[in-house]
Amino acid sequence: MIVGLKQKLGFWPQSLIKIWQSKSDWIWFHAVSVGEINAALPLLLKIKEEKPNNPIMLSTTTKAGYELAEKIGKEKGVTVLFFPFDFPNVVNNLLNTVKVKLLVITETEIWPNLLKECKKREIPTVLINARLSDKSFKNYFALRIFFNQVINLFTEVISQSESDTYKFRLLGLEEKKIKTFGNLKFVVSDEINQPSTINHQPLTIIFASTHRGEDEIAINTYKELRNRFKDIKIVIAPRHIDRTEEIKQLIEKNGFKAVLKTENKDIKDEVLILNTIGDLQDFYTSCEITVLCGTFAEIGGHNILEPIRAGSYTIIGPNDFKIKALTKPFIERDALVQVKTTGELVEKISEAITNPDLRKKKIENGIKLIKENQNVLNDTKDRLLSYL
Secondary structure, X not given: OOXXXXXXXXXXXXXXXXXXXXXXXXXXXXXXXXXXXXXXXXXXXXXXXXXXXXXXXXXXXXXXXXHHHHHHHHHHOOEEEEOOOOOHHHHHHHHHHOOEEEEEEEOOOOOHHHHHHHHHOOOOEEEEEEOOOHHHHHHHHHOHHHHHHHHOOOOEEEEOOHHHHHHHHHOOOOHXXXXXXXXXXXXXXXXXXXXXXXXXXXXXXXXXXXXXXXXXXXXXXXXXXXXXXXOEEEXXXXXXXXXXXXXXXXXXXXXXXXXXXXXXXXXXXXXXXXXXXXXXXXXXXXXXXXXXXOOOOOOOOOOOHHHHHOOOEEEEOOOXXXXXXXXXXXXXXXXXXXXXXXXXXHHHHHHXXXXXXXXXXXXXXXXXXXXXXXXXXXXXXXXXXXXX
């Protein structure tokens, strides 16, 4: 069953319709899932602060994204919905129901029917934090005659990098429509955690956003490290918490006891499974070392900035093809460790455990780099405000 199917087909609850119809000049943010929501959130909140009379709605596509959006909605007064299927009748129904003043879409979400209808209704549409992976670019370029027409339906495109800007231009986007501001994922709150000079005992390592096959890497790495270090613990945070039971069985098969976050127990000598949504950032703060997964499996990576800004020494695997624009500057500035093999992973973690000054230096380098890129938030905010 597709999550949020009714809403995606245009069957919204009456309670939601009443909220929409009670206000006008809505600002509609769309972020496909958790990573995109986290990237767009500081911008959304700044817009909300400066334009309190414009109600904001936030749409998302995935179950995890919706759960996070609902949590944000309750705390920040944002209306949440599942993003509708890009069918003409569904799109028209929504725009007839909600008086949208501005549509803001994150990263690579390109929906022809929605863009056509917004242009017809003179609703500005801005693609923010825009990026094109090499794979996506090749696919779009093969159909560039079609995509040339579609991407020019955007009022404006604000890209993550000059490389992304170049790709959009090759696809035929009008030069006057694109600007390069940088990556919104660099944006952090004021709550940056400076690395501690204290070598905590026991030291805790989190394997974050694991996919199938990476849990085995976590357990095998833990086994090796336990032969060298007595006082260490690990946390496994699966990307999809519906794999919790599968991971628990794997842990117990390898001779360890699995403890679930929802059980509210101490880790002790057991392996903790973070089987909740919305707690990962807190764990980055409390774990001295983060192994960011999705980079050992053929996934392409996840957001490296979250553990770095939380003050956790961060290691990734070889498969970072989706996040190269992020990982490259951090590796060049000695703020991120990349390993090619699990054997190298064990060695790099061992090095970090025995050398807290090394951990501290890399984290400081990362936080410095993040702070250097903070202007992207205000630049993007000012562009969006110009349409209101």
